[in-house]
Amino acid sequence: MKKTLIILIVVLLLCLSGCLDLTIRREREDPEETNPKQTEETTPAPATIPVIETTPVPETTPEPTPDPNAIVFDGITVRYDVFEEEYRHPDDDAVLLLVAQVQNATVEIPAYPAAAALINDTLNIIRTQDMNSVEAMRVESKGEYDEWGDEYFYAPYEWQSAVEPIYVSGRVICFRVYDYMYYGGAHGGVALESYAFDTRTGDYLTLDDLCSDAELFRDYLQTRIIDQIEAVPIGDRMFFEDYAMSVVSEFSGAAWIFQNSDGDEVLIVNYQEYAIAPYAAGLPEFIIPIADCIPYFNAYGQSLFQGS
Template sequence: MKKKLLGLLFVFVLSLSMLPIGSAQASVMWGKTELKKGQIGKATLLNNSQLWTYSKDQKSLVEIRKLKKGEEYRVYTFKSDFGGLYGVGGGAFIKKSSAVKYETPSKVKLQALGVTLSKQTFEGSFNYPQVEGLISSEAQKKINTAIKNHMDASYTSLLKLEEDEFAHREDYYNEHGYDVPADEEYRFSYEYDVSYEVKYNKNNLLSILIYDYMYTGGAHGMSTVKAYNFDMLTGNQISLTSTAKSSSALTKMKNYAKADLLNQNKKIGMIFTDSLSSITIDNNRPFYFYDNGVVVKFFEYEVAAYAAGMPEVKIPYSVFK
């Protein structure tokens, strides 16, 4: 009895995992279905069919349940056994036959699931990302060049800061006749660092934030952020105005951001509420994509105290589209 109950439970769980696809909200759509990583194709039933699994001795197939005409299933593997089997996950298969239409996703669809990024090091100082394996080698070159150019500018700033630190230490020695003492080292120990975040990588969109941090003595350093949003098919950068598409849409985004920052102030404080009327939402505003819209970022001290970092506002497409 116990074995029978366990068997029924297995079939129930398996049947849930094998439900026809297309009913949930998808991030990368392939027709009416959602494309998943690891998927090699999809099977559409042209007539009623069956879902199978291997018998315990692997020498035959055991029917799991009936399948209905019109249902679609993700295919993850293909086996040549029994005339051909489309693996739909969970050890379940659909037999290759005239009752089944099999399709493979296009390169564009596969790329939309997310591209590969490798971590590189610039002059032994900064880590930065580079994209690999894009459909378009020209698009890949555009993206990688834009990011590498940022690293080149950051490295130039690092060298300049090192020169400034040396000059200021030398000025101190000339003025006092001795090197900077330990209790004043913090004033002359300059730092420059670069870091990045990959914020979005799907739907043939790539959003990367690059942070440049500089410390020149004092209570703390300062960071700036540069947002890079790319169309992975062309390599072109995407601006906020091209995403909003109209001045009225930008105004809606601004009003939404102001209201959201006021709500943030109620929860955590630190927002400069008197400055919110002067915020700008334009192509100088860092932003990145998420599944249902964009996220705009504000710089340190722009709308909040230093302790608040760089506040963000998530703006759904429904607000401005």
């Protein structure tokens, strides 16, 4: 029995082996054998993205736009402000009563901000005074027109004022204040003032501050002025006959202005209209070099103009 079972197992194994061999041979002889080239899977090449090399642009800070109303002198910025107005009659817009223009200034001194604040306090006072003058002319021009109408109101009133820095150094800034006013009539009038300041302290400067003996210096200036008048031929002089006395008596109302004229530092003394000369002479002007004034200055005054 065991032998029979073993024989059956051997026969089965032989049959299975023959079937497996037949299957393998059929696969090899199949005419529709696939071309390996056709079945070979291909991996598409990756798309090439061009690399653009860029040069980094450095960040730049835009330059500030210059202020058209500002001027810089020796580290001091003077900034202007302007008020303009055409004032018309409240009841008749066709009637122009007043034309006004007020130019003032403020200063910036980064090294001495406290000094700048003091100087600006004075400039603000000047601004307020000018605006008060404009308001007074509004009232007066309207009253004049309401009383007389077109018969005697020939032209609008005018007010023009300007604050200008005439001399600026590391130690001194000097402003000229020019006021023009017209109230009708043949012509207007002009008034001139000056304001000098120490740019480090903001102090307003007077002759008493600058001089060892202010009265002696005034006498010196008056003598120089009379000498300049008398240097003009008599026929060409446009001064009152008593000019020698009026030069002295009107000196307190004169404007004395430090100025850099063609590279030379000078002191200019301007008398007011009608003070020592007729209207046609304008504002008589006399020039004295600062170098000639230095001997009359005290140590503080000399330090302002000699850099010591």
